Amino acid sequence: MTNTSATTLRLLFPQWQGGNNPAYHFGSQLLAWLAPEAAGPVERVEVARPDGGTLRAEGGIVARSALLAQNSDARRLIDKHRPDRLVVLGGDCSVDLAPFAYLNERYGGDLAVLWVDTHPDVITPKESGHGHTMVLGNLLGEGDAEFLQAVKRPLKPRNVMFAGRRDTSEAFPEILAKETEVFERLGLRTGGPAALAATSEPVLEWLRSIGAKHLAIHFDLDVLDPTLFRSLLFSNPDPSVPSVDTYPSGRMTMEQVVRLLSDVAGAVDVVGLGITEHLPWDSMALKAMLSRLPLIGSPAR
Numbered sequence: 606m607t608n609t610s611a612t613t614l615r616l617l618f619p620q621w622q623g624g625n626n627p628a629y630h631f632g633s634q635l636l637a638w639l640a641p642e643a644a645g646p647v648e649r650v651e652v653a654r655p656d657g658g659t660l661r662a663e664g665g666i667v668a669r670s671a672l673l674a675q676n677s678d679a680r681r682l683i684d685k686h687r688p689d690r691l692v693v694l695g696g697d698c699s700v701d702l703a704p705f706a707y708l709n710e711r712y713g714g715d716l717a718v719l720w721v722d723t724h725p726d727v728i729t730p731k732e733s734g735h736g737h738t739m740v741l742g743n744l745l746g747e748g749d750a751e752f753l754q755a756v757k758r759p760l761k762p763r764n765v766m767f768a769g770r771r772d773t774s775e776a777f778p779e780i781l782a783k784e785t786e787v788f789e790r791l792g793l794r795t796g797g798p799a800a801l802a803a804t805s806e807p808v809l810e811w812l813r814s815i816g817a818k819h820l821a822i823h824f825d826l827d828v829l830d831p832t833l834f835r836s837l838l839f840s841n842p843d844p845s846v847p848s849v850d851t852y853p854s855g856r857m858t859m860e861q862v863v864r865l866l867s868d869v870a871g872a873v874d875v876v877g878l879g880i881t882e883h884l885p886w887d888s889m890a891l892k893a894m895l896s897r898l899p900l901i902g903s904p905a906r
Contacts, residue, residue, distance in 0.1 A: 613643075613688060615643040616682065616692065617650065617694050618649075618650045618675075618694065618700040619632075619633035620650070620675055622660055622672055622736070623735060624697035624736075624838075624882070625660055626697070628885075629884065630654060632883035632885055633696045633883065643692075646686055650675055650678050652696075666736055667734045669751070679700070679704065683703060689876065691876070691879075692877075693877075693881075694880055695879065697736075697881060698740050701744075701881070703755055704877060704879060705744055706757065708876055714758040715764070716764065717765075717766075717820045717821070718765050718766075718823065719820060719821075720741055720768065721824045721828050722767065722768075722770060722825035723769060723770060723771050723827050723853055724827070726738055726741040727741050727742040727747070727784060727788075728784065728787075729747070731779075741765070744759065747787070763815055766795070767793065767796065768865060769797070769855060771855075771856065773852070776852075796811075805869065808868075812869070822866060823881070824881070827855050829855045830854070830856055836886060837882070837884055839852075842890070
């Protein structure tokens with residue numbers, strides 16, 4: 606159902622500060638290299654390279670000023686083209702704030718959003734200081750006032766559905782309580798990994814029920830099972846990094862995600878796709894090793 610004459614802007618957005626993880630910067634670059642060649646314009650959001658320094662919290666959010674500046678630059682690049690469709694290659698989850706806000710304006714405030722993610726990203730600075738955990742909350746018109754300035758037309762809660770989401774562990778009571786409150790108050794719909802393992806019908810039924818015409822898809826790679834795909838936060842091999850084992854990891858396979866998104870694309874006009882949270886640990890380790898080898902690197906003497 607895609608309009609092939611429409612303009613599709615590809616936005617390269619190597620934002621890493623929202624998750625406070627420098628590896629997202631390289632992960633975004635590699636993702637952009639792996640992706641098929643773009644048929645339309647390509648722009649790159651200005652993002653400072655990680656320099657080994659420590660990011661500090663500003664008003665309850667880590668690297669607030671950098672995130673706001675990068676979001677503003679993303680919107681500037683989008684407005685330069687005024688595209689019908691957007692592909693965003695991130696970066697952490699918060700890269701979809703400006704693109705999805707724009708698309709909801711572009712389609713008259715009636716954009717549907719499928720959030721393919723293990724985590725809902727609807728909490729506030731009271732529960733977490735990391736911007737990538739609150740991006741969908743911002744798009745729904747909730748959360749930090751400065752980030753809400755980027756959302757002229759909040760998403761309608763009925764137009765949002767989660768795919769692959771798992772409940773947050775009771776080891777994080779404040780986060781779990783906030784997510785539960787938001788889901789109950791707004792009536793947000795969820796199709797978990799088990800419900801979508803063999804069928805896309807829960808999502809297709811939702812699209813029919815709201816009469817969706819235009820859909821944006823947020824695809825966080827951490828919805829994938831880390832035992833099958835290792836380039837995820839949960840697979841960080843660095844023993845000095847605190848474990849995230851108590852936080853729910855993904856349970857979907859690549860084929861399940863491809864089937865789901867293909868079925869969705871056959872039922873509604875997909876106008877946005879954001880791919881986020883790529884952390885290619887093996888490629889990074891290999892890159893570091895190559896830099897230390899004779900003849901091609903700079904080995905220590």
